[in-house]
Amino acid sequence: MRQFLLISVFFLFFSCGLPTLKNLEETQIKDAPQQIENPYFQNLEASVFKSSINVYGKEVSGILIIKKQEKDISRLAFTTEFGNTLLDITVMPTGYIKNFAIAQLDKKIILKTLAADIRTLTASGLKVGKSFRQAEKKVYLTMLNDYQLFYYFENGNLKEIIKTTKTKEKLKILFEFGEDEQVKLINLAHSGIKLNIQLTPIE
Amino acid sequence: MRIAKSTFLLLFFVCYWSWSQVPLNPQEEETFINNVETFSQETKTLKGNFIQTKELSFVENSIKSNGDFYYKSPNLVKWEYKTPYLYSVIFKDGELLINDDGKKQQIDLSSNKLFEKLSDLIANSINGKMLLDEGFSTHFVKQNGIVLAKMIPKEKELSEFFKAIELYFNTKNYLVEKVKLIEKSGDFTSIEFTNVKHNPSLDASVFTH
Numbered sequence: 001m002r003q004f005l006l007i008s009v010f011f012l013f014f015s016c017g018l019p020t021l022k023n024l025e026e027t028q029i030k031d032a033p034q035q036i037e038n039p040y041f042q043n044l045e046a047s048v049f050k051s052s053i054n055v056y057g058k059e060v061s062g063i064l065i066i067k068k069q070e071k072d073i074s075r076l077a078f079t080t081e082f083g084n085t086l087l088d089i090t091v092m093p094t095g096y097i098k099n100f101a102i103a104q105l106d107k108k109i110i111l112k113t114l115a116a117d118i119r120t121l122t123a124s125g126l127k128v129g130k131s132f133r134q135a136e137k138k139v140y141l142t143m144l145n146d147y148q149l150f151y152y153f154e155n156g157n158l159k160e161i162i163k164t165t166k167t168k169e170k171l172k173i174l175f176e177f178g179e180d181e182q183v184k185l186i187n188l189a190h191s192g193i194k195l196n197i198q199l200t201p202i203e
Numbered sequence: 204m205r206i207a208k209s210t211f212l213l214l215f216f217v218c219y220w221s222w223s224q225v226p227l228n229p230q231e232e233e234t235f236i237n238n239v240e241t242f243s244q245e246t247k248t249l250k251g252n253f254i255q256t257k258e259l260s261f262v263e264n265s266i267k268s269n270g271d272f273y274y275k276s277p278n279l280v281k282w283e284y285k286t287p288y289l290y291s292v293i294f295k296d297g298e299l300l301i302n303d304d305g306k307k308q309q310i311d312l313s314s315n316k317l318f319e320k321l322s323d324l325i326a327n328s329i330n331g332k333m334l335l336d337e338g339f340s341t342h343f344v345k346q347n348g349i350v351l352a353k354m355i356p357k358e359k360e361l362s363e364f365f366k367a368i369e370l371y372f373n374t375k376n377y378l379v380e381k382v383k384l385i386e387k388s389g390d391f392t393s394i395e396f397t398n399v400k401h402n403p404s405l406d407a408s409v410f411t412h
Contacts, residue, residue, distance in 0.1 A: 046262040050288045052303070061290075061303055067261055075261050081268075081290055082282075083257040083384065083392030084321060084364060100388060102317070102363065202287040 017167045024132035041122040049199035091115045224344040239331045242377035249274040251399035280326045294322045300412040
């Protein structure tokens with residue numbers, strides 16, 4: 001019993017530390033899905049984005065191509081606007097395969113971070129653990145590898161994904177919509193490092 | 204049946220003839236290079252449209268963009284994407300002047316050898332000057348009214364990027380009609396030039412950032 005209490009206090013202590021949970025009210029949602037599908041990366045067609053990557057104040061722009069090859073495997077290529085491929089990696093469920101990287105980008109930290117971001121962005125079929133409400137939003141908690149992913153839905157549209165450890169937010173992915181209710185911008189903002197990726201879908 | 208067979212054979216040979224590539228002999232090669240050099244020297248300005256197509260092995264559909272380009276001798280180039288996004292680059296005095304849909308940026312090329320190489324490549328492929336670059340081993344073939352220069356980069360900086368660069372010259376006016384940048388993986392970018400005007404008057408404002 002004492003041990004259970006200790007674990008509960010320990011869990012409570014760390015749960016309270018997570019800012020994501022502060023404005024969430026755990027609740028049963030009647031029509032809650034059993035698993036989460038990201039509607040923007042559901043099929044196996046390639047998505048092409050004009051992208052802007054800002055790392056510690058330095059900005060690099062180019063074209064990012066993401067293609068889901070299987071449910072949990074994606075391939076991404078980053079090219080200059082002129083089409084020269086700078087980076088090409090296959091994102092696996094727990095790692096990545098480097099197909100090509102120019103010397104300047106061939107750094108483990110860059111490839112690992114980018115692969116993790118794309119894994120989070122394209123994840124699908126994740127089992128819903130808990131459900132929450134935040135005003136009009138329905139929020140579902142899932143797990144991806146050792147991370148918690150909070151999916152925020154509003155009027156049926158996926159608006160935000162927040163990736164956290166038990167205590168810290170690591171990544172926020174915001175989906176902005178145009179008047180035609182199509183996604184106009186995807187913004188990936190990291191909490192621990194000054195890295196921001198903006199993706200504008202192009203035909 | 205016999206007619207069908209002979210029609211098929213005729214079609215086969217017509218197709219084979221029109222697509223077959225014949226290497227230039229040394230004399231033809233020398234004449235061709237001299238003509239391109241003369242054309243390049245006579246070229247003060249160029250302007251036109253381009254269609255860019257990127258082919259990736261893992262993507263079914265090609266990724267297309269297009270826009271306008273401007274060139275002023277010796278090495279002033281503006282590359283302006285209009286569809287599907289607004290993005291322009293001016294290569295000027297060792298700098299890249301970028302306008303990304305209103306967001307302006309300036310990159311000093313001397314601090315980035317890779318971009319410097321890529322910039323040279325684009326500027327020199329428009330006017331055919333690239334053909335005279337000794338950093339490539341080049342061989343020429345004739346094909347259906349064009350001369351194709353297949354260029355293999357010798358320097359590591361470019362060979363890390365490209366397996367080959369192909370320039371397609373119109374044999375009547377020596378304009379480059381198409382550039383194909385083939386990467387080591389076999390993926391490639393093709394840039395086709397259309398509506399090209401030779402020595403048009405260009406307002407200085409075209410090259411202002």
